[in-house]
Amino acid sequence: xxxxxxxxxxxxxxxxxxxxxxxxxxxxxxxxxxxxxxxxxxxxxxxxxxxxxxxxxxxxxxxxxxxxxxxxxxxxxxxxxxxxxxxxxxxxxxxxxxxxxxxxxxxxxxxxxxxxxxxxxxxxxxxxxxxxxxxxxxxx
Numbered sequence: 770x771x772x773x774x775x776x777x778x779x780x781x782x783x784x785x786x787x788x789x790x791x792x793x794x795x796x797x798x799x800x801x802x803x804x805x806x807x808x809x810x811x812x813x814x815x816x817x818x819x820x821x822x823x824x825x826x827x828x829x830x831x832x833x834x835x836x837x838x839x840x841x842x843x844x845x846x847x848x849x850x851x852x853x854x855x856x857x858x859x860x861x862x863x864x865x866x867x868x869x870x871x872x873x874x875x876x877x878x879x880x881x882x883x884x885x886x887x888x889x890x891x892x893x894x895x896x897x898x899x900x901x902x903x904x905x906x907x908x909x
Contacts, residue, residue: 772846772862773806773906781839789836795876796829799861802847803880806859810902822896824882827856831878841865843875849903855892856883857903 777798785791804814817823837843843865851858863876886893895903 772848773802773809775802775805775845775847777801777843777845777863779837779839779841779843784839787836789838792831792833795831795863795878798845798863799829799847799859799878799880800826802845802861803859803882806847806906807899807902810905812899812902817896817899818887820896821887822893822899823885823887823890825885826880827883828881829878831876833876835865835873835875837863837865837875838867841867842872848906848908850879850908852895852900852903852907854894856881857895858882860908 775798779790779794783790783794807814807817843863846862846864847859849857850860858879858881860879861877862874863878864872865875866872884893884895884899885891
């Protein structure tokens, strides 16, 4: 399976005084790509919740390589790189191009998620359907 890819159109409100997307917006894009990845794997987030599970970000890292500007053509890829007992890691790459230029890597990052119970918010083993779905995207 190839990486999940989420198209993004940077909004003017996401751009800071340096004329690039403000750094905090990348975490929002990562979250949207996570949800999109799960949807593409037929493990919808609302279904996890109804089954009594949730996922929480416990660690994030972001490495900036180049600025993303308003109206650049952007896509965020997502894939699993590690699946543990109660946690998993998703890797994200923000690819950007301006005016038909070749795509460049603008940002790379990853989030570590822990599965918790919605009943007591304690850690739980990754449910089998989520584990199986994520395993189809594991690389690295």
